[in-house]
Amino acid sequence: MASPVPSGVPRPGGNPSFPPPNYNMQRTSSDSIAAGMQNLQINRPASMPNQPVPRPAPFAPPPFAAASASSAPPSAPFPGSAPVSRSGPPPAGFQRAAPPSTGPPNAASVRPSGPPPFGLRPPSPAALPSSPLMAGPVVQPSITPSVQGPMSNGQPAFASGPPYFPPSGSAQQPLVGPPSVGLSDRVPQVPPSIRPHPVSSAGSASHGPPSQLVPPPPTLYPAAFQPPPPFSAGQGMPSPPTGSPYGAQTWPMQPPQVTPIPGTQPPRMFGMPPPPPPNQPMNSMPPSMSPLPVAGAPAAGSSKIDPNQIPRPVPGSSMIIFETRQGNQVNVPPPATSNYIVKDTGNCSPRFMRCTINQIPCTGDLLMTSGMQLALMVQPLALPHPSEEPIQVVDFGDSGPVRCSRCKGYINPLMKFIDQGRRFICNLCGFTDETPREYHCNLGPDGRRRDADERPELCRGTVEFVAPKEYMVRDPMPAVFFFLIDVSMNAIQTGGTAAACSAINQVIADLPEGPRTFVGIATFDSTIHFYNLKRALQQPLMLIVPDVQDVYTPLQTDVIVQLSECRQHLEQLLENIPTMFLSNKVADSAFGAAIKAAFLAMKTTGGKLLVFQSVLPSIGIGALSAREAEGRVNVSAGEKEAHKLLQPADKILKTMAIEFAEYQVCVDVFITTQSYVDIASISVIPKTTGGQIYYYYPFSVLSDSAKVYNDLRWNVTKPQGFEAVMRVRCSQGLQVQEYSGNYCKRIPTDVDLPGIDCDKTIMVTLKHDDKLQDGAECAFQCALLYTTVYGQRRIRVTTLSLPSTTVLSNLFRSADLDTQFACFLKQAASETPTSPIPQIREQMTNFCINILHSYRKYCATVSSSGQLILPEALKLLPLYILALVKSIGLRADGRIDDRSYWISRVSAISTPLVVPFVYPNLMAIHDLVSKQETDGSLVPPSKPLSSDNITDDGIFLLENGEDCLIYVGNSVNSDILQQIFEVSSINEIPTQLVLQQYDNPLSKKLNEAVNEIRRQRCSYLRLRVCKKGDPSGMLFFSYMVEDKTPSGLSYVEFLVHIHRQIQTKMV
């Protein structure tokens, strides 16, 4: 069936100068804080046309005929091109049913004219490119008669272009939210064209040739092969031998404890394969195996192992240039957490899609034997590296892209043209189709079409097609942003309302400009208050909806207004709201009724609903109860059924969410609270509508306002799309088993995404339904049909082709650690609400044991039972699994809301963020100045997560992509305290920290490091100070996952445990 197409293009950046989050932030500190915020800023087109356009008809019965304005702006060529300015009329617009506004177009004059937000914004080394748009030039099939003119599809699909990594040249512009990839400042320095392609085999992705099972002699790895951060060996660890990314080659176990194994290899711990040649193709991968002599003596063994020598992530900051294919061969991608620049030479960039194994087992039995998971992590709008070529947009005109007539797969580089180009064979289903006459081209001597290199769809793994009419159920929807704010007593008193209003007010300037941007606002406590923002009114008019059981929306046409028409009223209102409700004594919150009412207002268009909530929804539709407390009272039942508190309380919110999704309303919920709000129930709404939860607990207006603002800004400015539909197709022999992520599914094959953005990832598990042919390639194609924020309908097609194999050891060599682990993490999170914790922990541990057992049994030649043999590519799996079973989500002592948030966060988390989320980065910061980094990195090297690395005279920073904990030891030198915090003793450090930058090198370096981490993570991490001996210190130490705890094994013990289990299975 014709698959719906997804849409969406990320949006080009935002206005470079907006007001900083000034709310409640001391001016003195704003610089340092502001410095970090710039990260989230994106450029946007310098100007958008502003004219009324016809409004698209809603999905449902179109109320009015929609005119289609299809002329799209020219796409901006990639780097260095002119700022994305759109010429020509805007894409299909939106015209209110109500009388057209007569006011002037942009009410720009009303906009705040304050100083640019972050004064100190470091001139980014990597300044923003003048053109944020990633999408490349539109390529128009030259032979296609039906295509008119040069491509005019609109906005460059920006998707690709992360604004943050700007090409040099625009130093004035603020950095934008960085993608998770490498350090931008280093990026530009890597001349892609000059560097060799080091690696496909770096780091965790190890590859090895099939037949060799004995670990090769230690070989030095060039730095470029080292696995990249986020982990690096800390200063506290013995530095690994140069050249060996994985640390020492020898296994320093004390002789007596080692069970001597005659004839087996020396206690070398990590056999490193020789460095593969650049872009090592899969079939020539070196062998890989890591024998770990953890042996035989179960209990005794553990204490004898030198913890400094067991497998740990190693730093690797060198930039890797990765070509996805070379000739006929597929290259193994670098680890998701590494710094790399992709050259799409026929397979998609691993940023968009990566598989848990880079060779596909020919049969389900072989897969089962390996113990591994077969799944794809799909992040269709992922931010590319600024040095990467933008995604090209192709316009086939009214006929639409060429597709297989049987499976509807899209034309891609692996479709084979035969019979002088008159026919082509689908690489997904094997069907042979006639080539459309206008698309015909002769074949060259190499059997390829002569125009293959000129056509992006025939030489790139990812392209974006302009969607013709048949891919639209209605005209592309406008960009609608509806803000819903809790003004109940608690929200007002804790500052949640003020923080929300301030953030929204500042973010208004970042919304897409033009006639297609609409906004609405409402507040709620035990009733709902809409506001008529029509310009004609003297001031916004409040419209109260008292009935929170059977909600309705007043004056539907007046509550959602063109931004240009109401900017002034909106700003005025946002300034007034905190005061208007200052003495509000209403404690109840009609959250469910409020979102329902807002939804009714948005129903005809769809759009983003951004909700700011501070307390437990207590009244009206979808009201919840404080069941966490009830659970505590009934302890015995509580322990047994604790996981039930992680399930939604009832189906009311879920039912509402499905309806929201049907009308393309995507909901994000910002929870600023100091109490239990039942995230398990609330999170169903964002999860089902493609949105997400933002959680600020315990909310502090002083230290969290900046984060609320930055999160909101990134939310509205990041590359994203609306009303999307996604489907993954795969070659015959395989089929999609299940999708997992934040979406709504109404038919089995597709997922509906009212909202999809660059950070969201969808896991796609696969299963065999037939045998694959050994050696043949197996393809996976993701098609995302979406609408860009500027109203273009696009189809982003991402194709990945991988070789299949019948050899088990090939699977281990080509296993992708980050992706495998992401798969385990997501599985654990999805099961947490339905299974007891011990069961999930055991299941995760068993996954790990089964994989290692399979490798030990079928692939390792070592006969000794005294060694734990780890496949090179997966040698960090035990460490990550250990961290997983100790993580917040799987700890019985965790707060219910913390665990529910963890589950909701994991649901759509991207692969590069998975490892740091579970195994955070720990860095020493007290010696930042004395230990000059050598690689130019602003972020200090990481240390293993063991309390052995924490000293009383040190200050340490731990970050997991969400939070940043700063641990201050008890006996830190007062000079250091003075430099970093401007206090003389630890007791004077405020718990609600607002990191400031003082005039000294240490403070400067710390701020640089924090800002860099925020940039890399695309997230304005929360800062919290932790001190020894109080709860914050315990929180910090709970992340030391390698330690032994009352309920958990140490890392060494865990290895011994796994080894013992494998031995048992071997017998």
Ligand SMILES: [Zn+2]
């Ligand atoms: Zn097909």
